[in-house]
Amino acid sequence: GHVGRQSLGENMRRCLICDAPAHACSRSRQHPVEQVVTRVEKIIDDWFARD
Secondary structure (H helix, E strand, O other), rough: OOOOHHHHOOOOOOOOOOOOOOHHHHHOOOOOHHHHHHHHHHHHHHHOOOO
């Protein structure tokens, strides 16, 4: 069967932009794709810059 985050005792995924439940923002297309891509690029850049 389906194994979800909640069945594993994990919290729901949060939106990268507004911290709301990710599935709600994704389904409603709450944020422009460009804004999401920019945020993901910043997360990646910050991860590499921490060395």
